[in-house]
Amino acid sequence: MKTSLTQRAFAEFLGTALLLAAVVGSGIMGERLAGGNIAIALLANSLATGAVLVVLILIFGPVSGAHFNPGVSAVFALRGELPWRTTALYAFCQVIGGLAGVWLAHAMFDLPLLQISSHVRSGAGQWIAEFVASFGLLLTILGCVRCAPASVPYAVGLYITAAYWFTASTSFANPAVTIARAFSDTFAGIAPAGVPAFIAAQLAGMVAAFAISRFIWRG
Secondary structure: OOOOHHHHHHHHHHHHHHHHHHHHHHHHHHHHHOOOOHHHHHHHHHHHHHHHHHHHHHHHHHHHOOOOOHHHHHHHHHOOOOOHHHHHHHHHHHHHHHHHHHHHHHHHOOOOOOOOOOOOOOOHHHHHHHHHHHHHHHHHHHHHHHHOHHHHHHHHHHHHHHHHHHOOOOOOOOHHHHHHHOOOOOOOOOOHHHHHHHHHHHHHHHHHHHHHHHHHHOO
16 A cells, blocks of 8 residues: 555554543543442453554554554664654654543543643563563564564554553553653553653663564564
């Protein structure tokens, strides 16, 4: 499918916006309906996120690659499959799209649009979790691209759903998502002070996955 740079950039903006609307919106809905049971709220949040990822990758994959994640775009640039100038544009659109998605979720639930999260997520366990979550996400993507390209949407959705539960951080695994969630004082939020360490751990995990994928699949 031949697309212009404008179309690809807009797909990254819109896809990331819809992803964050689903992440934050399902967190709000889950918390409201769970009656104080955090496990049920997390289950709702994880299932909605995994499901929407499958859909978004299926519809936007042919347009832009459906990265919705600056780290993913950077890894494809390292692989020589995406120009660095396009990578920078993608990252900008992903961050702005993430913020738009958060504001959309707030609007849908009649909450103040502009918020700053007070949900503290910090400490070595959280940072290790983000490294693991991001490492696994990129290994999933790169492994499927090499061995089973048609399975990427389903594998990514399943991985993220699972990683919500086996990582202490509930698997942000995405710098744009992390920045956006700092502006939502809801179930899915993260206090701004925790953002830099999360992003550092995510990028480290993605670079590690890139290096190991080259060893396993020889490029």
